[in-house]
Amino acid sequence: MKNKSILFVLFAITLLFLAGCTEDKKNKAKESKEVRDTIQVAITRDSGADKLDAASYDGAMSTYTAVYEPLVEYGEKGDIKPALATSWDISEDGKTYIFHLRDDVKFSDGSKMDSDAVLFSINRWKGKKEYDWLKTASTLEKADKVDEYTIKLTFSEPSAFILNELTAARPLRVMSPNAVEPAGDPDGKFVKAIGTGPWQIDGYVKDKETTFIPNKHYWNEKAEIGKMVWKVIADPETRSLALQEGSIQLAGAEMSRIPYQALLTFKEDDRFKVESRPGTMSYFLVINNQREPLQNVKVRQALNFAVDKENLANNLLDKNGYAAKGLFAETVPFVNDVNSPGYAYDLDKAKELLKESGYGEDGKKLKLKLALQTEEFPEWKQIAETIQSDLKEAGIEITLDSMESTAYYDNLWGEQDYDLLIYRSYADGLNPQGFLDSLFSINENGKGIAYTDKTLSAQIMNAAKALSQEERQATYNTVLSYMNDNAVTVPLFYPNDIVVHNDGLKGFVWGPISDDPVRWNKLKNEE
Structure with missing residues (x-):
């Protein structure tokens, strides 16, 4: 009788053990499915999901395009x-x-x-x-x-x-x-973000993460995954490490740029895929022509001749884009070699123009302050340092002013306490007219944000009224040629749109605009 009791107890323990194993397998299978059904994405700054009014400026651009x-x-x-x-x-x-x-x-x-x-x-x-x-x-x-x-x-x-x-x-x-x-x-x-887009907001922790789930009423192609989590990772190096260790699966484009020096590592690692295409954005130097030295067109032209843009594009930036000619890339409507020929690198010409302006070896020293930020554009630090070196060769002393992004934008749009400032054009539909209007048209204070010139402002206003394709091309030829001839900016680089994701994330398709960089609803994790 005693042996039977022992056998019964052992049998019961075995059943419990097997049941536990089965339950554990079920839980692991469930967890595995949840992992496959979720993608983790890096975003540079808070999404602003709690105040994502479609008629506001309070949220991250990519959050608007996911929902609205x-x-x-x-x-x-x-x-x-x-x-x-x-x-x-x-x-x-x-x-x-x-x-x-x-x-x-x-x-x-x-x-x-x-x-x-x-x-x-x-x-x-x-x-x-x-x-x-x-x-x-x-x-x-x-x-x-x-x-x-x-x-x-x-x-x-x-x-x-x-x-x-x-x-x-x-x-x-x-x-x-x-x-x-x-x-x-x-x-x-x-009260709440309610749009027609493929995604709706399901959870939000300020400055940490935003969770999206598919909009079950979406009229177009439904999402392939059940959840998308955008994690705030402000530091570009930390974003790269997060990709490598697997805590995120995708980063890049304007919403979370990967440093150029890290891209080579991802390109050489079979675990990752680097997606790249020519973009509509450009990097350039804003010239504050409210400052006396920069009112001289020869000084502005010297700045253009002194910067080796080919070196920037091919060496420093590892061919992840193209050396700039005019303010806008040729991917932007109405831009061509005729209206945007640019300035080839010519150090001797730069020195000659500076000498004619009273600066250089036989004149006074030209000293300028260059403002930048690196939270959104980590490569700007290297670009600024290279520009500093190039301009030193021409006899121009540059002081770099690296700013936190909020202070940087306040400086651009408000204080304007700089001589030069690295900036970027808008992308896609707002180029060229929207960008020209916002930065180069004279406002009610009698100034432009990036440059003040009554002739240029009038030309931009005229371009906005042209309707036919022929008229529009003619008016933009006038605007862009004037900007080139008068060296209104220093064009630097046309960056490619770049996204890095792990190789197990399939279905990648570019979105229609830089602020909507990925067709998120097409992404899925490999089974």
Whole structure:
């Protein structure tokens, strides 16, 4: 009897052990599925998910494009494609736009996207001063409902770049009327991000991470994965290490750049894939022509001749882009070799121009302060140091002022306490007109942000009114040639768009704009 009892106990223990093993296998299988069903992505700064009003400037660009969609989408070389609007009609005078909306789209809360919803979004920014930098906002007179899925926009003057502005990440995308309280009130208080995009926000920890899940009502191609986590990793070197150790699976593009010196490591490691394509962005030096020495065109030209851009592109930046000629790359509409020939490296010419201006070996020393930041653009430190060395060869003394990113932007847009500043052009739909307007047009204070020149400002305003392709090309030839001849900036480099991901992450497809760098809904982890 005693032996039977012992056998029974042993049998029971065996059953418990087997049951435990089975449960453990189930848990591990579940955890494995969750890992496969989730991707971890690096982002440089907080996503701002708790204040992601579509008509605001408070969140990270890439967060807007994950959640909200535009009426129209940007294509290669400025080709405008359907998005929430299937088609559009423009009047002969360029002042009236009629948009025909998709009739099969829902917001992530299940409510329908129709004319009323689009007009709610438009009325949220219409007539408000903070949006006046956009032609779409500053010239919009009326927004009317034609029928349930058709709207009409009437403008006070024509602008060829209304469609381009509508493609941007913010602040003109479409948001659900239920995103505010009281619901549907264009002046209501923002409550929650509700868009028509492929993703919706599921969790948020400020300055740490944002969790996205697929929008189950998404009208287009559904996401291949069940969860996407964006982790804030401000330091570029830490981002590289996080990729290598596997705590993130993807980083890059404007949302989380990888240092160029680290790219070679990833290119040589079979565990990773480096995606690269020519971009629409450019790096350049802003020249503060409010400073006396920089009012002299010969000094500005000398700066252009003294910087070896080919060396920057091919050696320092390891061919991850192209040496710049004009302010904009040729991937930007209306840019060509005729209107943007640039300045070839010519140290002797630079010294000659400086001497004619009273500087150099036989004159006074030209001393300039160069401002930069490295949180978003880690390669700018090396670029600035190389520029410092190049200009020293020409007889110009450069002091580098590396700033925290918030202070840097305050300096650019407000204080303007610099002689030179490394900056970058916008990307995609806002080039060239939106960028020219915001930095080189004279504002109500009688100054431009990046350069003050009444002739240039008038030319930019004229370009905005041109409608036909021929007129637009002619006006941009005038603007860009003037900028080149007068050395308004020092173009440096056209960076490629670059994304690094582990090799197990499949389905990578580039997004339509730099602020929407990846078609996230196509990504999936290898089984």
